[in-house]
Amino acid sequence: MYAALDIGGTKIAGALVDERGTVVHRVELPTPARESTHRMARTVDAVIDALSATPVWGTVRGLGIASAGPVDTAAGSVSPVNIPAWRAFPLVESVRAHPMVFAGIAPVLLGDAVAMTAAEHWLGAARGVDNALCMVVSTGVGGGYVLGGRLLPGPSGNAGHIGHISVDLDGAPCVCGGRGCVEGYASGTAIARYAVQAGWAPQPGSEPTAAAVAASARAGDERALAAYDRSARALAAAIAGSATLLEIEVAVIGGGVAQAGETLFTPLRRHLRAYAALDFVRGIEVRPAALARDAGLVGAAAAARQRLLDAGEGVTRTALAAGG
Known part of the structure; x- marks a missing residue:
């Protein structure tokens, strides 16, 4: 035990x-x-x-x-x-x-994101995969790596902190001190903020959350769809970068934003085909997390x-x- x-x-x-x-x-x-x-x-x-x-x-x-x-x-x-x-x-x-x-x-x-990676590699969507990136996309964005069949937390335990790599050199300042970080585009907070700025509004009496934006996207709201597409593009850029550096075979996505299902995963896979351009990364597979x-x-x-x-x-x- x-x-x-x-x-x-x-x-x-x-x-x-x-x-x-x-x-x-x-x-x-x-x-x-x-x-x-x-x-x-x-x-x-x-x-x-x-x-x-x-x-x-x-x-x-x-x-x-x-x-x-x-x-x-x-x-x-x-x-x-x-x-x-x-x-x-x-x-x-x-x-x-x-x-x-x-x-x-x-x-x-x-x-916590490295723990999620360990769990997914032991029992979940990364089981049996030797080289994987597992991401938590929620209020923030975090992640962890499995390389050569083993969890790789890094010297301080923060390897895979993918939410704070830049995908836009001229992007908005991030709370971490950087600019254009993945978290500023892909997190649930970022999705809701972008949708509101585009003119989307939740149902009366409801909060502007990523889940509410996802519901509107499933109903065909273009502003909500654009917010998820923007999130998916940032995630695709980060995943493709990781795959190019480390030859990741599988990317597992969990967290609250992943509960949007194909509202997130369909544009994510589409953008990933564009970003993962080199021969050795074109086959990277995106999977939803199995454990919650x-x-x-x-x-x-x-x-x-x-x-x-x-x-x-x-x-x-x-x-x-x-x-x-």
């Missing part, structure tokens, strides 16, 4: 996940995002308390943590943009100090499982080298 935590701006979830990737027990508490560092840490502790009260807690052999970022996996710290109280917060150290976390279990930290609500938890468990497997392989190699 593997324990998993998924920390975001609205909820802190925990789960026990078995060897097949099945969530066998799940708990969730609201994130006190605007409260103190101490209150945030105590909420994480409360989720661990609830998990440790289950009869199978004694079978836990690894613990993974998926967190909104930025993260620093080398330092074991997190600085989530939407949790102001946590800046360089030593999350791994805090979790390890919980009295119910067994000695010898070192928590594995990864960003629990992708972060399953991905965190997958990372903990992989560490355990790697440790076992290391022991075996050492024994072989010693003639054991």
